[in-house]
Amino acid sequence: xxxxxxPARISDLGNVRERIVGIDQQVPVLDGSMRPYVNFxxxxxxxxxRDVLDTVxxxxxWYSSVHRGTGFKSRVATQAYDDAREIxxxxxxxxxxxxxxxxxxxxxxxxxxxxxxxxLQPDDVVLVSLLExxxxxxxxxxxxxVEHIAxxxxxxxxxxxxxRLLAKYAxxxxxxxxxxxxxxxxxxxxxxxxxxxxxxxxxxxxxxxAQLAPxxxxxxxxxxxxxxxxYVSLSAHKMYAPFGTGALIGLRDIFEQGEPEYRxxxxxxxxxxxxxxxxxxxxxxxxxSPNVVGAVALGAAIRALxxxxxxxIARHEAELTAxxxxxxxxxxxxxxxxxxxxxxxxxxxxxxxxxxxxxxxxKLAAILGTEFGIGVRNGCFCxxxxxxxxxxxxxxxxxxxxxxxxxxxxxxMPGMVRVSFGMYNTAEEVDVLIDALGKxxxxxxxxxxxxxxSTGEYHAEGWSPALEPYFxx
Numbered sequence: 001x002x003x004x005x006x007p008a009r010i011s012d013l014g015n016v017r018e019r020i021v022g023i024d025q026q027v028p029v030l031d032g033s034m035r036p037y038v039n040f041x042x043x044x045x046x047x048x049x050r051d052v053l054d055t056v057x058x059x060x061x062w063y064s065s066v067h068r069g070t071g072f073k074s075r076v077a078t079q080a081y082d083d084a085r086e087i088x089x090x091x092x093x094x095x096x097x098x099x100x101x102x103x104x105x106x107x108x109x110x111x112x113x114x115x116x117x118x119x120l121q122p123d124d125v126v127l128v129s130l131l132e133x134x135x136x137x138x139x140x141x142x143x144x145x146v147e148h149i150a151x152x153x154x155x156x157x158x159x160x161x162x163x164r165l166l167a168k169y170a171x172x173x174x175x176x177x178x179x180x181x182x183x184x185x186x187x188x189x190x191x192x193x194x195x196x197x198x199x200x201x202x203x204x205x206x207x208x209x210a211q212l213a214p215x216x217x218x219x220x221x222x223x224x225x226x227x228x229x230x231y232v233s234l235s236a237h238k239m240y241a242p243f244g245t246g247a248l249i250g251l252r253d254i255f256e257q258g259e260p261e262y263r264x265x266x267x268x269x270x271x272x273x274x275x276x277x278x279x280x281x282x283x284x285x286x287x288x289s290p291n292v293v294g295a296v297a298l299g300a301a302i303r304a305l306x307x308x309x310x311x312x313i314a315r316h317e318a319e320l321t322a323x324x325x326x327x328x329x330x331x332x333x334x335x336x337x338x339x340x341x342x343x344x345x346x347x348x349x350x351x352x353x354x355x356x357x358x359x360x361x362x363k364l365a366a367i368l369g370t371e372f373g374i375g376v377r378n379g380c381f382c383x384x385x386x387x388x389x390x391x392x393x394x395x396x397x398x399x400x401x402x403x404x405x406x407x408x409x410x411x412x413m414p415g416m417v418r419v420s421f422g423m424y425n426t427a428e429e430v431d432v433l434i435d436a437l438g439k440x441x442x443x444x445x446x447x448x449x450x451x452x453x454s455t456g457e458y459h460a461e462g463w464s465p466a467l468e469p470y471f472x473x
Contacts, residue, residue, distance in 0.1 A: 006323065006427040006428075010316070010424065010425075010426050012312065012315075012316060013308055013309075013312055013313065013316055013423060013424075014308065016308055016423055016424055017424045017426070018050075019049055019050045019051060019304075019424075020047050020048075020049065020050065020240075020422075020424045021047055021048040021049070021050055021053055022037075022047055022048075023047070023424065024036060025037050027373045028465045029370065029371055029372065029373050030370050030371045030446055030447050030460055030463055031371070031446065035372070035373035036373065037373050037375060038372075038373060038374045038375065038429045038432055038433065039375045039422070039425075040374060040375060040376050040419040040420060040421065040425070040429070040433065041375045041376055041377045041418075041420060042214075042238075042420045042421060042422035042425075043183050043211060043238070043351050043377065043381075043418065043420030044238075044377050044420070045237045045238060045242055046214060046237070046238055046239065046240045046242070046422050047240065047242070047422070047424075048240060048241065048242055048243075049240040049241070049300075049301060049304050051300055051301075051303075051304040052240060052241045052243075052297050052300045052301050052304065055296060055297070055299075055300035056243060056293060056296060056297050056300070059077075059080060059293065059296050060293070062076040062077055062080070063077060063292065063293065064076070064077040065077070065289070066078040066081045066289075066290065066292055067081075067266070067283075077292055080292070080295075080296050080299075081290065081292050081295050081296070083299060084103075084295035084296055084298060084299035085101045085103070085282070085295070087298075087299040087302050087303065088101045088234065088247050088249065088298060088299065088302065089101050089249060090302075091213070091218070091234075091302045091305075091306070092209070092213075092218045092219065092220050092232055092234070092249055093218070093219035093220050093221065094220045094249050097252075098223050098251060098252060099220065099249055099250060099251060099252060100249070100250060100251075100252045100255050100281040100282045101247055101248075101249050101282060102247065102248045102249075102250075102255070102281070102282045102285045102286060103245055103246070103247055103282070103286060103290055103291065103294070103295050104245070104246050104247070104248065104286070105244065105245070105246060105291075106235050106237070106244070106245070106246040107135055107208060107210040107233040107234065107235040107246045108135040108246075109246060110233040110234075110246045110247065110248035111135050111136050111139050111177075111206070111208065111233055111248070112135075112139045113248055113261065113285060114139075114206060114231055114248060114250065115139035115140055115142075115143050116143075116261040117254060117255060117258060117260075117261070117285070118143075118174065118175065118254065119257070119258065120143045120144045120174060120175075121144065122143075122144055122145070123144070123145065123172065124143075124144040124145065124172060124173075124174045125144065125145045125146075125147060125169040125172040125173045125174065126140040126143070126144055126145070126146050126147075126173070126174060126175045126176075126177055127146075127147050127148075127149055127162065127165050127166070127169075127173055127175070127176045127177070127203075128140055128146050128147070128148055128149065128177045128178075129148070129149040129151070129157050129177070129178045129179065129189065130148050130149060130150055130151045130157075130385055130386055130389055131151055131155065131157060131178070131179050131182040131184070131185075131187065131189070131383070131386055132177065132178070132179055132208070132383065132386070133179065133183055133208065133210075133211075133381075133382050133383055134382045134383065134384070135208070135210075135382070136177050136178075136179060136206070136208040137177075137385075140175075140177060144174070145172075147165050147169065148385065149161050149162045149165060149176075149178075151386070151389055154185070154187075154338055154339050155182065155184065155185040155187055155337065155338045155339075155386065155389070155390050156187050156189075156339070157178070157187070157189040157194075159190070159193070159194070159197075162176070162194065162197060163197065166197060166198075166201045166203075170201065171202070173198075173201055173202070173203040174203055174204065175198075175203055175204050175205070175206055176194060176195075176197075176198040176203055176204070176205045176206070177205075177206045177208070178191060178194055178205065178206070178207060178208070179207070179208045179211065179212075180207045180208060180209040180210075180211065180212030180213070180216075180218065180232070181209075181211040181212040181215065181216070181349045181351075182211070182338075182349075182351070182383075182386070183210075183211045183351065183381055183382075183383060184337075184338070184351065184353055184381050184383050184386055184387065184390070184416075184418065185337060185338030185339070185348070185351060185353060185390070186321075186338060186348040186349035186350060186351035186352070186420075187338060187339070187348055188212070188216070188347060188348055188349065191205070191207045191229065192221070192227040192228075192229070193227070195207075195221075195226070195227050195228060195229055195230075196226045196227050199226045199228075200226065204230040204231070205229055205230050205231070206230065206231040206232075206233075207229045207231070207232045207233075208232075208233050209232045209233060209234060210233055210234060210235035210238055210246075211238065211349065211351075212349075213234050213235075213238070213239060214238055214239045214240070214305070214313075214422070214423075215310075215313060215314060215317060215349050215350070215423075216310060216314055216349075217310045217311075218232060220232060220249065223251060230250060230251055231248065231249065231250035231251070232248075232249050232250075233246065233247065233248050233249075234246060234247040234249070234298070236294060236297060236298040236301060239298065239301045239302070239305065240301045240304070240305070240422075241294075241297040241298050241300065241301035243291075243293055243294045243297035243298075244291055244294045245291045245294030245295055245297070245298055247298065252281055255281035255282070255284065255285060256280060256281055256284075259278060260278070260284050260285050260287065262285075262287040262288075263276075263287060264287040264288050265287065265288050265289070266279070266283055266286060266287060266288065266289075266290075267279055267283060267284050267285070267286070267287045308423065313423045314346070315346075316423060317349070317350040317421050317422075317423060317425075318345040318346045318348075318350070319345070320350055320421055320425060320426075320427060320430065321342075321345040321348070321349075321350040321352065321421065322342035322343070322345040323342075323427055323430060324350075324352060324419070324430050324433075324434075325340055325341070325342040325345070325352065326342050327430060327431075327434045328352075328354070328434070328437075330434070330438075331356075331434070331437050331438055331441055332441070333356060333357035333441055334354050334355070334356055334437065334441075335354060335355045335356075336352065336353070336354050337353040337354065337390045337391070337416060338351075338352070338353060338390070349420075350420060350421030350425075351418065351419075351420045351421075352418070352419045352420070353381075353390075353416040353417070353418045354416060354417055354418075354419075355416055355417065356417070356437060356440060356441060357441065359440070360451075360456075360458070361378040361379065361415045361416055361417050362378060362379075362413075362415075362451065362456045362457055362458050363449055363451070363458045364378070364417050364440065365377070365378035365417055366449060366457065366458035366459060366460070367436075367440055367445050367447065367449065367458075368417075368433075368436055368440075370447060370459070370460050370463065371436075371445055371446060371447060371460075372432065372433075372436040374432065374433055374436060376417050376418060376419055377417070377418045377420070378415055378416065378417045378418065379413070379415040379416075379456075380413075380414075380415050380416075381416075381418060387414065387415065387416065388414075390416075391414055391416075393414055397414075401413060401414060408454045409453050409454070410453065410454065410455055410456035411451055411453035411456055413456050419433065447460030447461065447463065448460065448461045448462075449461070
C-alpha cells in the first residue's frame, strides 16, 4: 500500500458510520470556527450505536423490576435481562450448561469478582502478563503471589518467559491472566495457545477481552478442549453500548461454590437469623437490583456487531491501521511504539501509540484537540509497567517519576499519545490527523500553551470555551 492510497471505504461495512450517535457533531476550535469531531479514542470508550440507543428507548417503556415481579412489565423486563445473558454467552461461544454469565458494572469489577471467587491461597501463583491493563493485574496482587510474564521490545508477550515461569512455579500456578488485546499497542497474544500451556500445567486462564471483543471474534471453546478459555470479561462501553455494564463469563462450577464478596438482595435462597442458603449462579453474584438497561444495551450492541460482521470489522480496521502507519512514516520525528509494520496489521488491533519529537504527550494531545478537533488519549493508559517497558524507563527514572507524582508534580511524567480506531473511522479522518501532526511538527500551531504541573495537562492561554451551551444538566 502506498502512502497516498486510501484503504477500502467505510461503505464496505454498509451504513455503519451513519449508525453512530453524534457522528457529525461539531466542536469549537481555537480559531473560533466549528469542526466535525474526529474521535480516535475508541480504546477508552466507543460512542453509542444508534441501534443500541433505539433499543434502549424502546425498552424504557417496559423498564421494571426483574426476577421477582409478577406484573406484566416485570415479566417483560425479566425476559429482556435473561435474553441479554444468552446473547452475551453466544457472542463468546459459551453455553449456559457449562458456563455462567455474570453482569456487573464493568470489566474491572468482573475481574475483581473473579479474584475473590477463585479459591486462591496466599502461596498460590497467578501469572500476569506485562501487557495488562491495571484491572487485570492489581486484583490478583492482594490475593496471592503474582509473577509478570515478560514482553519483547515491540511489546509482544514473551511465551518463552511464560514457559519458564510455568516450570519454575510448577504445581503452584493456579491462573494465567492475559489480555486478549493490549490496549496500548494493539498486540494480540495467542490466548488459545497460552490456554493449552496453562491447562497442561494444571492452571486456568483468564482472558480480559474488553479490548478484543469489539474488533475480533472471541470463542471460549469446549471445556474439554485444552485450548479453551476458562474466563473472559467484556465491557459494554467499549462495544458501542456506553450504558454502564460489564460481563464475566466463566465455568459454572467455580461460581456454584463459595460465598459471594457482595451480599444482599437477590443473592440468597433463604435466610434465618443464624444461617444463609446462597442462590445458584449467576444470582449469587449479582447482589442488589441489576443494571437491566445496561444489559439490554449490551445485548443490542452484540446483535448489531454480529449483523455487521466481525470479519468485516477486522478487515476494515486492519486496512485503516496500515494506511495510518504508512502515512505516519512521512512525518520524520514520529516515534512509534509496538509493531510499526503496516504489513502486520491483520495480526493486531488499530491502536497506535506514538510521540512527536521532544514534545510532551500532554501538549500534543492538547493541540490536537484544541486546534484540530481531534480526540486522542495520552499518558500511560492504565498500564504503567507496560509503558515503562516500552519507553525504556530505567528503575531509577521510574522511582523519580513515582516520587514526583506523589509530590503532585506530573509535568514530566512519561507517556505517549494513543490513536485508536473504531469500525466507523475513515481514511479521510486519518488524513486530518496526519495533516495536523505535520503542522505541529513544523511548529505551525497558533496557541500559546501553558501547563498545570499538578495534572500535567496543557491548555491554550486565553481559550476556555463555555461548555454549558453544548450540554448541561
